[in-house]
Amino acid sequence: MSPSPVAPASKSIPAAHWRAFLRAWLSDPLRTAAMSPSGPQLARLMVAQVPRGNGPIIELGAGTGVFTEALLAAGVAPERLLVVELNRGLHGLLRQRFPQVRVECADACCVLDLAARCGIACGSADAVVSGLGLLSMPRLAVTQVIEASSRLLGSQGRLVQFTYGPLSPVPRALAARLGLRARRAGFAWRNMPPASVYTYSKDAVRAPSA
Incomplete structure (x- = not known):
């Protein structure tokens, strides 16, 4: 069962985002796994891990758009972004906030086909x-x-993921099987x-499988 949303502790997160997040949590608490909208410090740290380049950037579970906003503020061109959010209410909010970005209402498990x-x-x-x-x-x-993320990444690409837990949220055996460092x-x-915040990149020095 997902934890109850944490009450706002900072004015850095707009009240409208809290209301949208709360509505999403109330409509589907098992799928809205985060405890609160991500704050600006976390957003900056996440975006700082994105490699410089001109290739596509895919955002999964965009929520209220905190990371989307940070990516655009960092100079990422809107046409490079594909933003994925399953909750219909949050998807509608994202479409309103970022009309220049492609925002899809879809399950992240289907990101390869998407x-x-x-x-x-x-x-x-x-x-x-x-x-x-x-x-x-x-x-x-x-x-x-x-x-799917591993298959989508280029040779210098990165999967950027945050966690509230003390260890890497990607199981070690899975990362090893996919050659992710x-x-x-x-x-x-x-x-x-x-x-x-953790990053996962393709291990170029790993010996190929026989």
Whole structure:
């Protein structure tokens, strides 16, 4: 069962975002796994891990658009973004906030097919930026999302994921099977609740399978 939303602790998150988040949580608490909208410190830390490039960037579980806004503020061109959000209410909010960005209402588990329909080829994405609550998702769903993200990433691409837990949210065995190298990029202690950011990149030095 998902935890109850945390009450606002900072004016840095607009009240409208809290209301939208609360409506999403009340409509489907099991799917809205985050405890609150992500704060600006976490957003900056997440976006700082995105490699410089001109390839597509896919955002999963965009919520109220905190990471989307930070990506655009960092200079990412809107046409490079594919934003995915399953909750219909939040999807509508994202469409209103970012009319220049492609925002799709879809399950992140289906991102591979969705990316193909949007013209994003496997091996072409600079980054997958994930706001999904992996720790609360079924193991099969986590496997599907991480496998799809790995296939979408280019050779220098990164999967950027945050977690409230003390360890990497991507199971070690899964990362090893996919040849993903995990790195703890930082800790957003001012976020509510505090969160760690991890990056996962393709391990170019791993010996190929026989």
